[in-house]
Amino acid sequence: MKNPAYKHLIPKPVRVAEGEGVFSLTPSTRISVQAGQPGALQAGQYLADLLRSLTGLALPVEENVQAVEPGCICFTSQGASSAGGEEGYLLEVAQQQVVFRAQSFSGYFYGCQTFRQLLPAAQGPWQIPAVRIQDYPRFAWRGVMLDVARSFFPPAEVKRLIDLFASYKLNRLHLHLSDDQGWRIMINSWPKLALHGGSGAVEGGRSGYYSQEEFRDLAAYAHSRGMLVVPEIDMPGHTTAALASYPELNRGGAAPQLYTGRKVGFSTLAAELEITYQFVADVLGELAQLTPGPYLHVGGDEAHSTTAEEYRLFLERVHAIVAGTGKRLIGWDEIIQAGLQPTDLVQIWRKDTQPREAVRQGAQVIMSPCQHAYLDMKYTPETELGQDWAAIIEVKDAYLWDPVTVYPGIKEADIAGVEAPLWTETIYTLRAAEYMYFPRLLGIAEMGWSPREGRSWEEYRLRLAAHGPRLAAQNVHFYHSPQVPWQEG
Numbered sequence: 001m002k003n004p005a006y007k008h009l010i011p012k013p014v015r016v017a018e019g020e021g022v023f024s025l026t027p028s029t030r031i032s033v034q035a036g037q038p039g040a041l042q043a044g045q046y047l048a049d050l051l052r053s054l055t056g057l058a059l060p061v062e063e064n065v066q067a068v069e070p071g072c073i074c075f076t077s078q079g080a081s082s083a084g085g086e087e088g089y090l091l092e093v094a095q096q097q098v099v100f101r102a103q104s105f106s107g108y109f110y111g112c113q114t115f116r117q118l119l120p121a122a123q124g125p126w127q128i129p130a131v132r133i134q135d136y137p138r139f140a141w142r143g144v145m146l147d148v149a150r151s152f153f154p155p156a157e158v159k160r161l162i163d164l165f166a167s168y169k170l171n172r173l174h175l176h177l178s179d180d181q182g183w184r185i186m187i188n189s190w191p192k193l194a195l196h197g198g199s200g201a202v203e204g205g206r207s208g209y210y211s212q213e214e215f216r217d218l219a220a221y222a223h224s225r226g227m228l229v230v231p232e233i234d235m236p237g238h239t240t241a242a243l244a245s246y247p248e249l250n251r252g253g254a255a256p257q258l259y260t261g262r263k264v265g266f267s268t269l270a271a272e273l274e275i276t277y278q279f280v281a282d283v284l285g286e287l288a289q290l291t292p293g294p295y296l297h298v299g300g301d302e303a304h305s306t307t308a309e310e311y312r313l314f315l316e317r318v319h320a321i322v323a324g325t326g327k328r329l330i331g332w333d334e335i336i337q338a339g340l341q342p343t344d345l346v347q348i349w350r351k352d353t354q355p356r357e358a359v360r361q362g363a364q365v366i367m368s369p370c371q372h373a374y375l376d377m378k379y380t381p382e383t384e385l386g387q388d389w390a391a392i393i394e395v396k397d398a399y400l401w402d403p404v405t406v407y408p409g410i411k412e413a414d415i416a417g418v419e420a421p422l423w424t425e426t427i428y429t430l431r432a433a434e435y436m437y438f439p440r441l442l443g444i445a446e447m448g449w450s451p452r453e454g455r456s457w458e459e460y461r462l463r464l465a466a467h468g469p470r471l472a473a474q475n476v477h478f479y480h481s482p483q484v485p486w487q488e489g
């Protein structure tokens with residue numbers, strides 16, 4: 001087969017070895033999962049659903065003791081390499097059968113994503129040249145952020161994005177749930193946050209909030225796609241929507257109006273008021289209950305109207321509250337100044353920040369350098385959507401950086417991984433969000449998953465070109481960068 005799809009995989013796998021022959025999906029293809037193997041049945045059913053809607057084939061799923069049989073797509077832990085960890089997989093495509101070998105659902109799930117990319121974008125014949133792929137991630141944290149606070153994104157849209165994100169092996173969905181312009185999650189003990197704060201948005205953006213049931217459902221949906229939801233409540237700055245909802249949170253007891261502007265840095269919770277910590281404990285307590293993952297993101301960025309002393313005092317109390325929920329604290333890199341706990345994760349975003357100071361204090365870092373990873377930045381000066389304060393970020397600029405060398409004094413082991421944020425001061429619709437994420441997010445996903453060696457922009461752009469028809473087949477509204485020699489459908 002000319003130009004086989006295994007040459008265009010994104011993220012690029014660790015090892016690919018060409019085999020002999022071709023595997024075909026046929027009306028008699030069955031899916032066979034190892035009985036009693038955690039995650040195998042779930043992954044088998046996931047793949048059956050995916051392939052049924054693509055091909056119209058029946059693809060029955062069977063549980064078997066001996067899972068590997070000719071004519072099957074098989075899921076088994078036998079022969080899975082332990083080197084790859086929970087998320088690693090071995091995928092063997094042979095003329096007679098396909099075998100996924102992994103230790104857990106996420107390993108099988110990522111094998112399925114690779115398998116999907118080996119099939120044609122939209123139309124049969126449903127054939128794959130024989131190939132053996134061994135694969136596992138470089139970093140544990142492969143994140144993407146959606147700012148639902150400036151402009152709200154309803155659950156159905158977030159689910160579509162989750163499917164797209166997970167197909168590139170991203171595993172963290174960071175939801176920025178509160179900001180000056182809006183509050184997006186119902187907190188039962190402080191209902192006006194959502195009822196009043198949720199009615200706001202940046203000018204032009206959408207208002208709304210997630211009920212607790214919707215949020216739980218979103219987290220469960222993400223989980224079924226290998227993604228952990230990381231909820232963020234931004235504090236002590238970026239809090240106008242909360243301050244507008246409860247006068248008693250304000251110094252002087254008067255609530256401000258809801259805010260629809262773009263400029264931030266003026267609002268703050270009152271570090272000296274005890275009710276502030278009642279509020280924080282109630283909000284984070286409910287959020288911890290709603291969130292299956294082990295992390296709570298507390299923001300901490302751009303608190304320009306909080307003094308250094310107030311900021312330290314506030315973060316000290318917040319650290320204790322988060323510890324009380326049993327979760328790990330994450331904050332933007334400003335929290336380095338407040339003093340860190342070794343369990344903290346620090347999300348690095350500013351160009352001139354010092355991640356090694358976080359590492360010195362024992363924390364790990366998540367790399368989101370604004371000049372490369374901020375997907376609300378314009379592609380070119382002419383891009384209608386987005387901002388340009390951090391950089392102009394073409395597809396190449398989003399790809400050509402490395403998490404270890406982007407800041408001085410950092411080692412691979414200091415880094416939990418990478419994350420691409422999408423701030424939504426100018427991004428109000430799913431279509432607009434897709435345009436900013438895609439295709440830059442594929443490069444960030446590859447940075448999080450694939451080894452440094454053996455990759456370059458010159459070969460990446462050719463692989464990316466093959467994803468144009470794949471994105472188009474899913475009706476993704478993406479930027480057709482002139483840097484990429486896009487393939488026709």
Ligand code: TNX
Binds near residue numbers: 264301302349424
């Ligand atoms: C800076 S990045 C912010 C956000 C804005 C973004 C716009 C960060 C931690 N704070 O509040 O939305 O710039 O690009």
